[in-house]
Amino acid sequence: VLGIIVFSAYALVFISNKWLKIALAIAIIVLSTTLGHSSAFLSVFGVTAMYFILRIPRLIKIIGAVLTIVAVIAFILFLPQFSDNNAEWRLVFWQYSLKEIITDYYGFIGHGFGVPYTNLEILEMLRERANSPWFEVRPEETYLSPMHNGFITVAFHVGLIPSLLIFVPLVVPFKRVVFKDHKLRNKDEDFLMLSLIGLFIWVSFNVVLALPHTSAFIWLVYFSLIYQFSPTTKEQQIEA
Numbered sequence: 001v002l003g004i005i006v007f008s009a010y011a012l013v014f015i016s017n018k019w020l021k022i023a024l025a026i027a028i029i030v031l032s033t034t035l036g037h038s039s040a041f042l043s044v045f046g047v048t049a050m051y052f053i054l055r056i057p058r059l060i061k062i063i064g065a066v067l068t069i070v071a072v073i074a075f076i077l078f079l080p081q082f083s084d085n086n087a088e089w090r091l092v093f094w095q096y097s098l099k100e101i102i103t104d105y106y107g108f109i110g111h112g113f114g115v116p117y118t119n120l121e122i123l124e125m126l127r128e129r130a131n132s133p134w135f136e137v138r139p140e141e142t143y144l145s146p147m148h149n150g151f152i153t154v155a156f157h158v159g160l161i162p163s164l165l166i167f168v169p170l171v172v173p174f175k176r177v178v179f180k181d182h183k184l185r186n187k188d189e190d191f192l193m194l195s196l197i198g199l200f201i202w203v204s205f206n207v208v209l210a211l212p213h214t215s216a217f218i219w220l221v222y223f224s225l226i227y228q229f230s231p232t233t234k235e236q237q238i239e240a
Helices: 002-014 018-032 038-053 058-078 085-104 120-129 150-158 160-179 187-203 212-228 231-239
Strands: none
Touching (some): 038 187, 085 150, 085 160, 160 212
16 A cells, blocks of 8 residues: 555656556556555545645645545545444544543653553443444454554654654645745655655554554655755755
8 A cells, every 4th residue: 555655656746748647646546446445545645636736826725725625524524435333433542542642641741652542431432433342352452453543643652742743854845845836846855745645644544653564664755755855965966
């Protein structure tokens, strides 16, 4: 899935033939719907939408971003694969976890590591609202199955405010990519930014930052983007 997300960004940015680009974009979107993960489709859709948003004037970018958000919300609300018990399980788990992180742990203190992700209250909520006895029939999963959102999982362990530090190094790249004319940007910048956007959408619905092979790939793209926009890299590009 990670490869498909990144390849969608590659096809949109680096392939110059317009018709081949469009054909590949459509093929990748169709392929993403066959993977058994609705979030894979959302990730590829997000990459494609952001590619076109980044290439239009600033005012239209804002309109395009709003329309993309509306489209994603519509997918979640009206497509059956986003409203089944599996989706409800995620929403219940996210809602309870964020509430606990903010109210009981003040948004700053984390639970630490090696602790269960659930308690009796959330087990009851999952059974009532999502019809899920998952943790009850597999007690060991309380230590192994986080809330299927990599960012909330990080916040659970280290605290909400410390977890937001992940996004701080991305402020400068995001501002430059969003507000700089696409004709003045290089393709590497667009490729890395689109790839990371797609990967972050995938992280938002799956337990991938807790797995060594998937997290290593995601952090590779993350740090490559930061390096691409570092002052040292810019000086080297100007000299070249």
